[in-house]
Amino acid sequence: MMQKIMGGLILALTLIFSASPGNATLTTDLQNLVIQGTALHDQLANISVNQGGTCTQLGTLNTSMESYLASVAVVTSKLTVPVTLTSTDTTSLDTLSTLTTEIAADSVRLSLELRSIENVAELFEYRAALSAMLRLSDDIGKMADRILEMADRILVMASNIGAMADRILITQQLQNSNVALTQQSILTTQANMVAMSDSLSSIAYNMTLGLLKTDAVVLENDMGATTLTSANMATELDSLAAKTALLLAGTESLYTLINQNSKTASHFINSDTLTLLGDLSTINKTLSLALETYANTISQIAPLTETPVLADATASMLHLTADIGKMSGRIMEMTDKIIVMADNIGLMSDRIVTTQDLQKTNMDLTGNSLLTAQSVTLTVIKNFL
Numbered sequence: 001m002m003q004k005i006m007g008g009l010i011l012a013l014t015l016i017f018s019a020s021p022g023n024a025t026l027t028t029d030l031q032n033l034v035i036q037g038t039a040l041h042d043q044l045a046n047i048s049v050n051q052g053g054t055c056t057q058l059g060t061l062n063t064s065m066e067s068y069l070a071s072v073a074v075v076t077s078k079l080t081v082p083v084t085l086t087s088t089d090t091t092s093l094d095t096l097s098t099l100t101t102e103i104a105a106d107s108v109r110l111s112l113e114l115r116s117i118e119n120v121a122e123l124f125e126y127r128a129a130l131s132a133m134l135r136l137s138d139d140i141g142k143m144a145d146r147i148l149e150m151a152d153r154i155l156v157m158a159s160n161i162g163a164m165a166d167r168i169l170i171t172q173q174l175q176n177s178n179v180a181l182t183q184q185s186i187l188t189t190q191a192n193m194v195a196m197s198d199s200l201s202s203i204a205y206n207m208t209l210g211l212l213k214t215d216a217v218v219l220e221n222d223m224g225a226t227t228l229t230s231a232n233m234a235t236e237l238d239s240l241a242a243k244t245a246l247l248l249a250g251t252e253s254l255y256t257l258i259n260q261n262s263k264t265a266s267h268f269i270n271s272d273t274l275t276l277l278g279d280l281s282t283i284n285k286t287l288s289l290a291l292e293t294y295a296n297t298i299s300q301i302a303p304l305t306e307t308p309v310l311a312d313a314t315a316s317m318l319h320l321t322a323d324i325g326k327m328s329g330r331i332m333e334m335t336d337k338i339i340v341m342a343d344n345i346g347l348m349s350d351r352i353v354t355t356q357d358l359q360k361t362n363m364d365l366t367g368n369s370l371l372t373a374q375s376v377t378l379t380v381i382k383n384f385l
Helices: 010-015 026-045 054-077 087-115 120-157 164-192 205-223 233-261 271-304 309-339 350-383
Strands: none
Touching: 026 054, 026 087, 054 120, 087 120, 087 164, 120 164, 120 271, 120 309, 164 309, 164 350, 205 233, 233 271, 233 309, 271 309, 271 350, 309 350
């Protein structure tokens, strides 16, 4: 859910800037997405178990949510030139981030209503609505994850990053806080559903997860053994960025497979799968801490570093924070897919909640470290480039 860990709606939205005269401006696109997001929020707020028809309404909402995520993907793909960001645009981004948090909080309300069902006749509707609720929480997680994803991407694409550095940081701080709140709401929703269910499906991808863990450990060791200097920072960070991109590609490949299989497959969850997913999120936390250390080192030696070297190093830093943030989100999303499709969710409920609590903690720490690394890197760009 999660890369959600952390991907992000907010930044995808920031990137809605097209070179084609026939397309809407960035500001208009963001405002339209705010309108659409508000409609989604209202749609969920109007669903109540006590009023009946929950299953049908959730099915319609799931369709609306999927369509909205698809729309975000479409407008993101329009980005072909650097983005010029304004304070009006960042206000829209803040609103979109807040809407995601409010939608997640409302899903908790609905999950509590479902847990209150005691009537046998209502129980049939509950079981029909259960899968839709879990898929809804998965989609909300994707929205939160895209916020972080796109927030990283705009740092790479923004043409006026120096002038907007302070405002971008304020927006990212809000995003980071909202993603944490969103993830907590999703965990609560899923825990409520887990407590009521013993009939879902899942899949274990232990071999591939094990290979990803091995590669992640190698990257972790490489980053831990790297000491940056004014002479080597550009080459070292470029090498690490290339290795991280390969690890992200492997993570994306597994995520795609899980996403495809979860639509049709029924599987029995394995505790080793949860362990491996938890291990990967822990390694991502360590990688983000290393980036925080790198950023502080670059800040200290920036005055002694040649401008071309410093420019290449900071560019690699922004790519590294973007890729590690996306990996963290993808790991959370894969976990959510497995939970949505778990046959033995009742038997594994305690283990599932433990794993997700660990992942949430790791995602929070990862997000904080990446935000710090980005903040320091932005300051270096603003002061020295």
